[in-house]
Amino acid sequence: MPATLLAARTSPDTSAERDLLATLRMTGAERTVALYASDMPTGFSWSRGITPQVIAWVVQGVDRLGFEDVYRSGVEAQHYRVLRLAGQVSTAARRWFRGRFPDRARLDCVEQANAMLTFRLGDYEPVSGYVGDDTFRVYRAYGDDVDEVGV
Known part of the structure; x- marks a missing residue:
């Protein structure tokens, strides 16, 4: 039994688990950029049980743009x-x-969906690790791992 408690965490088995982990490790701005680039309908309205579909749209947006573009555009957004808040x-x-x-109505819809996704993902504790694709990856540290990451 003690060996079970000390067992190393394995990588996610399903693509849904991998998508959830990747979405958890992304910033809100990165998710906004990815959702804007996805097939999410502009008139989208959140409903019960839609979380997996929204996560799939985030992954689709990252696949379309590439994580490097999502990352850099997220930083810029x-x-x-911050500049807007400071005037x-x-x-x-x-x-x-x-x-x-360019489409303000779509951006408003995307921001609302991202806010609800952030709320729904609040039940999950993010796990430290890499997020990105084969060409560009970023390590995100959470919890006790934050102080162990070298600068």
């Missing part, structure tokens, strides 16, 4: 939001944001 958005930043997210 988060930076834009310091430059013309270049506004132009970038409108070029990246």
